[in-house]
Amino acid sequence: MKPAMSKVKRIEGVLSPVITPFRKDYAPYEERFVRHCRWLLKSGCAGLAIFGTNSEANSMSVGEKRRLLEALVKGGVSPATLMPGTGHCALADSIELTRAAVELGCAGVLMLPPFYYKGVSDEGLYRNFAEVIERVGDERLQLYLYHIPPVSQVPITLALIERLLKQFPASVAGVKDSSGDWPNTKAMLDAFAKSGFDVFAGSEVFLLDNMRGGGKGCITATGNINPGAIDKVFRNWRGPDADVLQKDITATRNVMQKYPMMAALKAVIAHYARDAEWATMRPPLVELTPAQSKALMAELEARGFDMPGLAAASATVTA
């Protein structure tokens, strides 16, 4: 292990798995990305879980992700706010991007298990994460495990977390639970939260429950469009109106969930930023249809939804 250059403060609050803008030719659009990240940090996000599922990160190469990460830091976004997704199918890729993130000073990394092979053993998953931690070999590494069985099809079990925490207590920092299964999040909180293992809900729907159970916040798709209101729940979770605030953000989430989430997020940003190219999806994902997009905007407007400052923050992006 290299000695820790400086202790990184752990992020608590609302993190957005930042959606990734692409040009019409599917190339990542760095300038739009940096501007959206800045807007998110001004609008309620405590951190940015770039390269998450909702970022279409698995449709990008390691090289493309490294260039976006470097552009972000060069663009003035503090690495202390960053928790990039660095888990890939290929062990070599996970090591490369995790090392790059740590060397740039990122607060943490959020790691998918290798997800191509199904029905793999906890022993095999343990070896994967252990190998990444040992190869990166840097005390600054704060690794958050990413449990999202509906997509990855490869779960992170409680037994695996326990084994990793025991072997690497200084490196294994927490988990994002995107199972959508509250009893599972509760089990993670009950088993590990007291020992300094930070549990993030994978949707703001569970934010209040997660805070009351000893969690540290949420990492949520809709953090891309509704960060202020979600952050309000985080800041007021002990307050008298916490349940009312939670009900409001859940209702907005429920509107979004009627549509394919990633395409819907981009449609909303394209609309409120007045920047149509934002809607572009990289294959294998596709944009909303114009009819879907129109119906979604109508539903959001009926709720009084807005994205304050987004159009101004995006206005000077050049083609």
Added chain:
Amino acid sequence: MKPAMSKVKRIEGVLSPVITPFRKDYAPYEERFVRHCRWLLKSGCAGLAIFGTNSEANSMSVGEKRRLLEALVKGGVSPATLMPGTGHCALADSIELTRAAVELGCAGVLMLPPFYYKGVSDEGLYRNFAEVIERVGDERLQLYLYHIPPVSQVPITLALIERLLKQFPASVAGVKDSSGDWPNTKAMLDAFAKSGFDVFAGSEVFLLDNMRGGGKGCITATGNINPGAIDKVFRNWRGPDADVLQKDITATRNVMQKYPMMAALKAVIAHYARDAEWATMRPPLVELTPAQSKALMAELEARGFDMPGLAAASATVTA
């Protein structure tokens, strides 16, 4: 499109998704890989579907695969025998490895659909494959679609094949059907075989049926260890003893299928090559236990199974 430098002859017969040897530190072991490929081509394989599911290819980076591919061609293996797997989650990765394969003169490439996002549309998958074909932009490209829903969870539908064949008749060459669902293979044969679309069964269990239905062979895990007997079915499929020969290779396959396939293949090669390091698996996969390995060898020996020439072909590999 670049003009075709030379028309590549399409492979027919038995292809092996070549297992990839790793050192104890999980680095790919090029010398063992080249030697195993040479043995396969001498022992009945018409072609080598390197970087397949059984190759642990999805546990390797694009760079690692490019180095193995280059080592193989430098090591004297003709690219006319090669059908590397080049499909990744990330469009940029699929384009890079497909281009490298075409430029080296490979007979074809076998492409997984992007497999992280689930429930994706045929439109999104069409865009993925179309983008690869257009970006590679080389008439030599012979693309075989890889349908393996039990692992990828993302199917290649008949409608998608039809659309791709219509748009890119010179590039879309065939399919490997690893669904394990014979009616699906039959439907592919009935719909497309007569128009020059080459259907390969994903297991030798369906080899005889596939040949009788107008297919071109099989691409099968156990081609790594039993290529001679499987090739015998291919060469004699019109003969009077075809069903007896098929029964024999199916019985060997059934022994292997009692164990985790990739670890079992490596255990068998480690045993018959007298080269224990061959058994190493890259995370997230793990080796057979010693008890599993012993039981497997006993079952194979009871069947009179052998791998002629393997020990000699592997004898001079240095550590």
